[in-house]
Amino acid sequence: MTTQQKPVVLITGATAGFGLATAKKFAANGYPLIITGRREERLKALSDELSPLVAVYYAVLDVRSSDDVTEFTKNLPERFQQVAILVNNAGLALGAEPADQAKLSDWHTMIDTNVTGLVNVTHSLLPTLKAQKSSTIINLASIAGNWPYPGSHVYGASKAFVAQFSRNLRSDFAGTGVRVTSLEPGMAESEFSLVRFNGDQEKYNQIYNGANAIQPEDIADIIFWITEQPAHLNINSLEVMPTSQAWDNFKIVKQ
Template structure:
């Protein structure tokens, strides 16, 4: 056991842990007997989270999944400290803008690709060899119903989550026989900082999305993540698609 955790709890690495699904997942896992290594860009938010759940169970590290060097250094840190992880939750991700493809900002598209696709696959690639070596582990990716159901303005965000869905399935194919589990969690409408980020900090616009509705909460998704991870090792949940009751499938649009 490494110096940072002086107990025999399982260890989860959770990205994007400073808010939303990631933060709620850290709280859920620690409360249910896990150690967590929480990763995010906002060090102050991570520190607040660590104080809330207990330093003895939560180690925090500032990390931007868009920076491959930081990911590689983190993987080296785990090896150097003899830290063997049981679970990787690839939660870091975002949507930027809701404009049609002809009006979307190039920079927004680039950030979504760097975070939702590159960050997820590089983090997976960095930590996967350790799991393969010990023939044990679980990777949980945070996708979205946007990866299945197209909507106006979803363009690159939806495509990036479709990538996550297919990457998760291909991981399962690659890892057959290794004992490693792979799960893709696909939330629908959920009220977190997601829309605030999407609308570049416009809180009023973000709030209007959820007005009069009862969307999913961060805790709802954390519950599904924890459930998937807590099942017996011979049980693999391939994917979970979750919507609030108020949300359903859009009718196929016909323009006249």
């Protein structure tokens, strides 16, 4: 199969972490790529790096704006219009204080990005995805959407939305060519914790040193594997943790 025949892949949040590694993985395998994010200089650098391998289109896109998402989708260059693999990856956590100490603005930003942003992108691309013979949506949820932990409040709840939205999309598209996966990683080393803790490098080091966390390339390999499954198979959800991570006990807080 030549590069020209491979399906077009759209990745949101391709400027760092999972999205960046996933872009490299698909490029190495010859897939034409649309890469998006807010940091243009990073998109341009990635585009320059990958363009010798595959066709790349980059666009600055804040997924929170439904107008911008609609414009972006409407104006995709012809070569990139037939998106068949959507990796809804853009997302973030902000803070890990107990709920009563969290900033309301942080809660809004998480909902706007992880819920509204993902919905914006999905809704604008569904007609395209449905028009393909076979297409795949991979939504980045999290173990935080499956299991509670202190300080997760809105972040975990936003990822529970992503997981249930994925299952509900499956219900609507059963029997069509559209596949949907909720990918639910545990602790992974990326800029995620720098964003969460406002650039605090010391906290980042505390979290990851010795943790043997998931690496972005591990997630990129899993995403690629999901898309490579035969068209009659749908990976509904996939939860992955580093071997070093597991569940904690139920807690009892005595009065």
